[in-house]
Amino acid sequence: MTQLALLARLSADGRHPVEQLARHPRLPLVAGTAAKSRLVRIWDCDGGQLRELAPVDLGPAREPDPAEWWRSETAPPVAWHPERPLLVVADGSTLTRWTPDGPSAPEQVSTAYLHLAFSPDGRTLWAKPSGGSSDALDLATGSAVPAPYWDTGVAVHPSGELVATLVSDQSATFCLFARPGAEPPAAMRQLRHALVLAADGYGTPLFSADGRHLAVRGNAYVDSLDVFAFPSLRRVLTRTLAEDDAQRWPDENLAWGVRPGVLWIGTPTGSLLELDVETQETVEHPSPAGAPISALTATASGDLLVAHADGALALLSAGPTASAPEVADGVAVFLAGTEEVPPEGELEEHLVYTDGSGIWDFEDSDASGSVNQLMP
Template sequence: MHHVPDFDYQHLAFSPDGDALWAWPAHNTTNAWDRSDTIDLRSGTVRSGRAWDTGIVEHPGGGLVATYNSDQGATLVLFARTDLASGPLRFLRRALIIDVDGYEAPVFSSDGRRFAIRGNAYEETLSVYEFPTLRLMLFTTLGDDEPDRLSSATGEGADVADWSRHNIAFDARPGVLWIGRPDGTLLELNLDEETVTPHPLLGGAPVTALGRLVTGDLVAATATGEVVLVAVAGGPHIPDREAMVEVVRTFVDSTSEVPDDDQDLERHLVLADGERSWDQDDLDSVTEASSADPTWLQVQAAVNKMRADGR
């Protein structure tokens, strides 16, 4: 691949049409960590764009991708259209903000109406959000002792240090998320019915990775080197392609692109936190936050209060 710059990129992703390679950080700029490269694989042309990290995941409906802009205090889940010509990512103003950093790339459900996120740098968290609303449906810590049904199912006998970060997958049914445990059990989480069903299928070998096949069945990898195909009950589920496209259209129509000519990305974003949205005026005016609030909100409130007090 002689068109790709000779540079130690940290993260790479192909554009959905295969014509471009997105790469971060940028290879030829003084603020490399704040920019990214888009490499045209036909011509070798390299164009500069906004920073992203971890991975770029296409929505099942096409025309939209999700990625991160991570910082120790907070991670932005950013969305960009891809139904235009391949080029640098052009982020949309609607975004999701999640606490701290160190997350794995989002995993979309088969119908694109939900996505799950595993993280973070400090805890083994699992979050599920609705799309396009960005409403938080589920938040739990794997291995936690909280007395809810999912935490009980994930916590019993599981060492937090043993959890894989690649242990979740939606099957072909849009509302069913599977979680691989360190003891070889697969948990079937039905988000609509709010039920958790354990399946001790892998003979006690820790699950190291879990994925969905195009058939809707699962493929699991274990710490003993096995790769196991898991048939999912219910038969094949044929997704409604037009409905998935409409989900993307609804999201895109509800927002607009961040201007290219302003390097201050966050100033233009409307940030959802799973419960409410924050525009820049909201963030500039908040002065109260409790210890139960996310770190980023506590920091923002403290900074604003200091400014208001003239310190």
């Protein structure tokens, strides 16, 4: 069992408590957002301290398109550059760049984006609008190319050689894997081997620090957790977090620990669950602040940053500082067993997919190609 220790605590905005924490993959920087809030807050977590930096204030809310009324209800999309202290924030048809010197003037883009993600080399910004397409943008030149459809978010394998994202509809969700393109602006090169999940509304997939596991939080109908081994995609754990709709769990409540196989889960009671995904043993740690958890992430150094529903933030040490775990060479194994999706035809017709136990391709389905018919 890990011994948690409180390193630092800050009070934030109790009216708009942080609901999403986006951590920089290598630097001690974390951005926080909330639905119905136009303020993107940034914290420096270096040396076990919590220091708030200049925020990105998007100003008064814009009048949304009546067809997209929900846009004012969602948090601003953000993405960290994989190497530099650079955060990009989307707001309607503009992008704002934040650095430690503060935010830049907004830059006009061709459309409004719902999700952002940097390619692992940092040279391309992948951007998802509300329609059935996506863009790959070269931030250095402003050029853009159309890219394969994806939604929700992008998880980068710690090797930087593979990414995972979702393609969803109400009947099912595919977790798709892709190789980053070579030259900016470079789109994802989607691969045939995929995961299939029931229903929709899942959160962004989350690779463990050693690359050996992939966690998926969802979905729109139940507070669930699924963990898959990588590269086999064998399901090693599935759990319903809550049966009672009255006890809604936070959506952004997962963080992989530095210790291999340990997943941290924030709860609506304020406690933290330490879950060993292989033994499936769970240890509950008392609330560090006495309020429900609204978001959770692990910083680049392995500490846990916890946001609470009363606006407070707590930085916790999850044990002695440890070096980053060795990344398993699972990507090479995965790539050896699959190939890229051809650019022509329907995506589903080219996929070989698994739910973590069985494997199917399009020809194994009935005439309608319904994924639901394939679930055992």
